[in-house]
Amino acid sequence: MGKSMKELRQLAEDDLRKRLEELKADLLKKRAEARLGTLKDTSSLRNIRKEISRINLLLSEKKRTNEKKAPRPS
Numbered sequence: 001m002g003k004s005m006k007e008l009r010q011l012a013e014d015d016l017r018k019r020l021e022e023l024k025a026d027l028l029k030k031r032a033e034a035r036l037g038t039l040k041d042t043s044s045l046r047n048i049r050k051e052i053s054r055i056n057l058l059l060s061e062k063k064r065t066n067e068k069k070a071p072r073p074s
Helices: 006-008 011-037 043-069
Strands: none
Touching: 006 043, 011 043
16 A cells, blocks of 8 residues: 555655656556556556656655755846
8 A cells, every 4th residue: 555645745855756767667567467467556657657757745744845945046
């Protein structure tokens, strides 16, 4: 099962990126299984896509907050 938003928010940006790559690889594997007809739990595809979306959201939030903190050159 995936992690909740609360758990994901506590991870560092590098950890989030690493988790994102793992999930993308897992999604690719599950999609191949679905095409072959060997995938038992079809809801896992949806759950993985949702967690990828959550991580992308957190990464964009972190990027925006870092841009706000950094002074803009004049």
